[in-house]
Amino acid sequence: MALLEIRGLTKRFGGLVAVNNVDLSIERGEIRGIIGPNGAGKTTLFNLVSGALSPTSGTITFDGKVVSGRKPSHIARAGLVRTFQRNALFPTYTVLENVMLSRHTQTDESLLKAILGTDRRDEEKNLARCREIIEFLELSQYENDLAENLSHGHQRILGIANALAVEPKLIMLDEPVAGMNPTETAMVTDHIRRMRDDWNMTVVLVEHDMRTVMETCEYISVINFGELLTEGTPDEVSENPEVIEAYLGSEELEL
Structure with missing residues (x-):
């Protein structure tokens, strides 16, 4: 069983569907990237998984237990913890x-x-x-x-x-290298790899720096308009025409 299972996750804000019927499975020991254009629903997805928001429908199962709709403190004590775009x-x-x-x-x-x-x-x-x-x-x-x-x-x-x-089992990093220079970025990406390799941590990150995502993550899920567009290895995702279109509306995704 995957450490984190998301099935049919949906979040509506009035007439706006921010996350629409998303399915994700995160295995133990993964470094998973979640990417997508601005406004694609990535932060809303993080907020749903961490308990900051309650889903309109769907389920989130962590380490074999349903945690969707539970308080953030309950989810954190279960071993699922997130960081934020702004330093908390x-x-x-x-x-x-x-x-x-x-x-x-x-x-x-x-x-x-x-x-x-x-x-x-x-x-x-x-x-x-x-x-x-x-x-x-x-x-x-x-x-x-x-x-x-x-x-x-x-x-x-x-x-x-x-x-x-x-003491999380899974840590979700929200734009961990935002605003960093290349030296700082390399330092953080090294820590991410060591968290997994040395401490058996499962890591999920949302990040706009595509080079960091492609070099750090082993598997990537792409969100667009609140829906799961595609998943795959960094090479598969970077060469996917739908991903290129979603990001640039052109023929080449520059990394």
């Missing part, structure tokens, strides 16, 4: 404090323990794990820096660290 950080807290806060907020109980200062053994384990995540993402030298003082690229990586603090 605690700007006046340090890098380490950001990751610790994110880890605690996965359950109300652990947050209460943090406030009351109880269960010191658990707290030491949490601290060690958060430092492991920070080291994995090469943020150790910034551990005591305020999030607001980090470069744009490192702020985006801290957003990924905050998501990893919840």
Whole structure:
């Protein structure tokens, strides 16, 4: 069974159908790209899967359990976590404090323990794990820096660290390299591969940088006008006339 199964997913906003009868299957250990022109429905799809929106119809099954329509906190605790286009950080807290806060907020109980200062053994384990995540993402030298003082690229990586603090089985990255220079982009794509290869993470990403998608993802789903247009390997998708037409209305998709 696939880790994430989406069947007949539809979302209507009045007369507008933002996502229309979409079927997707994401296998464990995949790095899957979801692409499409602006307004194609990609962000709405992410919002439906993460629980920010409830579907009009259809089902979302994660790790064998139906999660469609559940609260984002429930879905996150099940192991499905997303990042956002804008950095969802605690700007006046340090890098380490950001990751610790994110880890605690996965359950109300652990947050209460943090406030009351109880269960010191658990707290030491949490601290060690958060430092492991920070080291994995090469943020150790910034551990005591305020999030607001980090470069744009490192702020985006801290957003990924905050998501990893919840111990996801699947992480959804919403435009992870947006606004980055080539050096920062290479750094993030390396982290994405390592999350899968070293930590057995399943990764789904929405990204407009086609070169990043084609070089990082093993399989790509193309959304257009809220519908699944096609799926395939990077080579198959980049040579598909329907994809080329959807993006450029021409004969060549430049990467």
